[in-house]
Amino acid sequence: MPFVWLIFIATLYEIIATFLFKINTAYWFQLYSLLEFLTIYYFFYKLFHFTYNKTLKLFLALLISVYVISLFFLDANNILISEAINRIPITIFSFTFSFIWFKELFNKMEIENPLNYPTFYFVSGLAIYYSGTSILFLISSIIFESDSYFYNFWTVNVLATLFLRIFLIIGVWKMERE
């Protein structure tokens, strides 16, 4: 749920701050990376802290270290470099724990139908989103410099975000039904 709230706040912020007040969003995006990581970490922590406590702690240390490093590359005019740095560990983290979730799903075979299970939508949404956008963020700075294709390329991010939000909406809807 914290991740859903973060997305809601981020959407509001982007509408109000970026479109209405034309505020530079660089610092917000830097903060967003940290909040994004913390909320996703909280989600997987709640799922796996009994069984994968050591791995979770290791990832926490890695993500905080990378975030501190990204601060050195923070540039108000080009946030994409810092974003790309932060994207690497969070992508690895999401992939690792999504894989673990699916592996446990097949090992335990306890759920009658994954389509009725909210966690399935959250995990799947995260896996799809990070699989599609990882390449984009890693080369975003280069694309940004050849600006003519930037917005075309950014469509990938829009598509991935669309999938993520659809999956989150279904997940929240299933949670409410439960």
Next chain:
Amino acid sequence: MENGAGIKLFFWTGTAIILLSVFGIILMVLIYRNKLYLMKKKESETLLKVSLETEKKERKRIASDLHDCVNGDISAMKNYLGLLLRKETDDFKKDIILELGKTLSNIENISYNLMPPTLHFLGLISTLKGYFERVRKWNSIIIDEDYYSENISVSSSVSYELFRVIQELTTNMIKHGKATRINFAVLKKKNTLIFEVSDNGTSFDFQKSLSDPYGMGLKNIISRIKHINARLTQIKNEKGNTIEIHLKM
């Protein structure tokens, strides 16, 4: 990366990865559900096997207890009473011995129905012959039998299940179908044994009757047929019923 083609390639790669991930997840759900279905099917098959085996063991135990203990004790009581009442002229007292004789006969019958003793030692055909002889004795019915051979090579557990199925079918034909004539045949076609039971009673639709919540007997027949990997078919007749059990040897 300086040219547009390179960037376009990345654009399509990103899109392809997203779509592949979506399809991958859909595929994963399908595989999961299929695996769960197979697992549950296997589980229910195991459960069925265990319950049929347990039923068989229990029947055997009760039948042997009735035969060896209760029957033995009543026989002894009958003998003692016979000695005591040797010089007795009162018919009322002598009736006690007759009643004990009837009780012994009833227990023997119950014991036989629970587990025919001949099934294990003499095989299916002999047991079926004995069974039909008893049915003829207890009911006013004509039963025609036709066996392609006096000995058929089926395991004792398969013989037991087949016997129970034939027993249930003939009981139903007499009880519910009010049949006055039953034809029973054991045939062999290539490597398949066919057990054919037909009657002249009230026609019924086997598959339709299966959906009846009270049709436990028919459900048990299907469970037993499934357990021995046989196949049951009903041949449509204008009058009466014909049911065939096909068993691959």
